[in-house]
Amino acid sequence: MSMILKVDPINPAAEVMKRAAEVIKKGGTVAFPTETVYGLGANCFDKSAVLRIFEIKRRPPDNPLIVHVSSLAQLDLLIDDNVERAEAIIEKFWPGPVTLIFKKKAEVPKEVTGGLETVAVRMPSHPVAKMLIDLSNVPIAAPSANLSGRPSPTNAQHVIEDLYGMVDVIIDAGETPLGLESTVIDLSRDRPTLLRPGPATVEEILRVVPDLYVPDFLFGKGQVERPLSPGMMYRHYAPNKPIILVLDENKLDIVLMKYPDAPIVCPEEMVQNFYGRRIINMGKLSKPYTIAQNLFRVLRSLDTLVADVAIVVGLPERGILFSVMNRLRKAASQVIE
Ligand code: TXA
Ligand code: MG
Incomplete structure (x- = not known):
């Protein structure tokens, strides 16, 4: 059984959101809307809850998760890196649809990062996502709330199709406003590198990060140079017909x-x-x-x-x-x- 909680996307009812936050605190899983797509969330410091995410999605264990925060204090709990390089980009795009990759703190479980020494972090702007993180009082690890290989979910019905019965709670707040997963930028390398184009466009990012490296394979050209991002090795969104x-x-x-x-x-x-x-x-x-x-x-x-x-x-x-x-x-x- 999955509990379905309906909330208003702009003014989510705190009493309803508290029930979802209790589930996160107790080590459960909650599917929730963000401004990009729905995520499948759990407390990022709870290893068994994180492993449950991989099991529910049938996701390969080496494909790392994005950790969602609602404050810069929570970012500090996760990263052991020089944030100065990220200041302009954080100022411009957070909260919002941009995920940044940093060197991780030892406390971040390797289950979250697929064994990597880096962690992907995002501060979502959706009021429901923000309230869920605030009330849970922990950073929430969350991949998109679809079965691995299916298109990302942009409404609760999509989540129900893929995950009903496996996830503890599904928060239904209607359609996600942007509909495309976040832009992912790796800041842990010498040169900032775009790993996934998203709602924040390359043109917009270049204005704050003029030395952004945009690898050829994002245009479908050339080979993935080396597994920059494990997620890029997998074929995505493969529909059941060519x-x-x-x-x-x-x-x-x-x-x-x-x-x-x-x-x-x-x-x-x-x-x-x-x-x-x-x-x-x-x-x-x-x-x-x-x-x-x-x-x-x-x-x-x-x-x-x-x-x-x-x-x-x-x-x-x-x-x-x-x-x-x-x-x-x-x-x-x-x-x-
Ligand atoms: O908009 C989004 O980003 C949504 C919402 C829920 O926030 N989340 C999302 O998560 O799309 P997911 O897991 O479906 O995609 C995360 C991508 C994957 O391609 C993964 O490989 C990459 O980010 N990633 C995560 N951590 C990484 C890391 N440390 N280094 C390189 N790539 C990483
Ligand atoms: Mg995904």
């Missing part, structure tokens, strides 16, 4: 002819180009944040469609759409460039 991602518009017609019954996932502005075909509208190119919000719902909906393959139209790799394309590349079984 996805063909078409980047070169000139090759679209050939792909469409080859798969006459395949549904097409495309931006609203292109819907009229595919008259007579099954279309899934991703949102407007003119409002690219809506495409980010819809992405994981669209990927989940592909699973329930009767079709052998799905065709996804590539998007310009700039701003938030660079982060969207990073997820689509991971979901695709074939990329046509």
Whole structure:
């Protein structure tokens, strides 16, 4: 059984949130909304609670978790690193959708960090996430609240589909506002390195971190140089049918002819180009944040469609759409460039 607690996303009721916080304090697991996606949380200092997260998600034990804090005092409990390099970025992006990687304190269990000497930390801005951490009074380790390999959950229904019966509490506060997992930046290296593009765009980060290194593999080019981030070795969001991602518009017609019954996932502005075909509208190119919000719902909906393959139209790799394309590349079984 999982207890489902419904709360208002802006003004969550403290009495209800206290019940969830009690579960965290006692070593249980709580799925909760953040501004990015829902997380599956536990007290980061409680090893057996952390191991339960890996068991519930069926996540490989070497793929580390993000620890969520609600204050800079809690950051101090976790990291043994020079925070000066992080000051500008923290000032600009926290609380918010940016995860930073630092050298960890010995007290942070290796179960949380997948055996690494570094720890990923994020201060979420969602009022429900903030209140849960405050009331639990501990940093909360939380990966996205999906089964490993499934798209991240952007509402409580997605969490229920994947984890009902296994997680102790599911807090339902509706849709997550951004819909895409946080931007991950490694600050433990000589040069700050982008490990996962997210809602805070490369262009925005470069304004505060001019020497940010953006590895080629984030564009799907070249090899992952070395496992910078263990999560990058795993294929993500793999739907139950092959996805063909078409980047070169000139090759679209050939792909469409080859798969006459395949549904097409495309931006609203292109819907009229595919008259007579099954279309899934991703949102407007003119409002690219809506495409980010819809992405994981669209990927989940592909699973329930009767079709052998799905065709996804590539998007310009700039701003938030660079982060969207990073997820689509991971979901695709074939990329046509
Ligand atoms: O928006 C988000 O980040 C959501 C919400 C719940 O906060 N969380 C999330 O967690 O997406 P998860 O576990 O699904 O993704 C965390 C990513 C993984 O790719 C993991 O490998 C990487 O961060 N990561 C965590 N700790 C790391 C570390 N010490 N070094 C390198 N990569 C790390
Ligand atoms: Mg995840």
